[in-house]
Amino acid sequence: MAPVPNGTYAITRPGEQLLTMEGGMSEPKTPVVLLPPTGNPGEQEWQVEELGNGNCTIRNLRSDTYLSFDGEPEMNKPVVGYPEPREWALYQSAQPHTFHIVVPGGPVDGEELALDLSLLRIFPPRTALRPLEVDNQRQAWTFQFME
Template sequence: MAPVPNGTYMITRPPDQLLTLEEGASEPKTPVVLLPPTGNPGEQEWQLENLSNGTCTIRNLRSETYLSYDGDPEMNKPVVGFPEPREWTLYQSAQPHTFHVVVPGGPVDGVELALDLSLLRIFPPRIALRPLDVSDQRQAWNFRFME
C-alpha cells in the first residue's frame, strides 16, 4: 500500500511553511519555494499520484506542472515546476503523515538525494536536492490532505 493515498495535499514544514509554486509558474522551470500560506488558490496545493512501481508524481494544481528538476539528479540542483512528470519515493519519517521526498533509484555520488531547503540564502527560500538525512526531522515534509 502507498504511504500516502492519491489525492490533493498541502506539503508543509513547521512552522506553517508550505511548498509553493508561485504565480507566473506556468513558465517551465519556475523555482519551487517555501512560503507561509499565500491565500492564492492552487499554488500551494499538490496532486499526488501513486505509480505501480512504488514511486509517485507530485503536480501543482495551479500551474499543472510537476515537482521536478532539470536533467539528472545532482546535489544542490534546484527543484522547479516542469511540464513532464518526475518520479519521487516517499520515506516515512518518525512523525505521522511526514515523509522524506527522495529521488528514486538509489545513491547519486554516494548519497541519496531528497527535497530540502537550498543553501542559497535568498527570499523566498528555494527548494533543492540535498543529501538525505533520515534522522533529521527538519528535512521531512508533512502531507496535509485537502478535503
C-alpha cells in the first residue's frame, strides 16, 4: 500500500511554501525551489507515481521533469528537475498526509538523505539533499491532493 496514492499533488511546507519548478521550460537541472503560490499552471503541481517496490517518482506537470539530482546522492547536493525518473521513498511523519522525501537504499556516509532546504541563503530558497531527521517536523512535506 503506497503512502500516497498515485495522483497530482501540491507538495507544501508550513507558511504556504510550495515545491516549485520555475520557468516551465524543460531545461534539465533547473533548481527545485520553495515559493508561495505562483498562480502559474503546473509549476507547483507534481504527479506522484508508485513503483512496484514501494518507492515513487515525483514529476513536475509543467516542465515534465522529475524531482532528482545529478549522479550519486551526496549531502548538500542540489535537487533539480531531470528528464529521467528518480526513485524516492516516502516516510510517514507524525502529521497526517505529511512525509519525509528520502533517497531510497539506506545511509550515505552514515546518514540517510532527504529532500530539504539548501543551506544556500539565496532567493528563492533552493532544495538539496540533507541528513534525514525523522523527529524534525520542519523537514517533512505535506502532500495536498489536487482534483
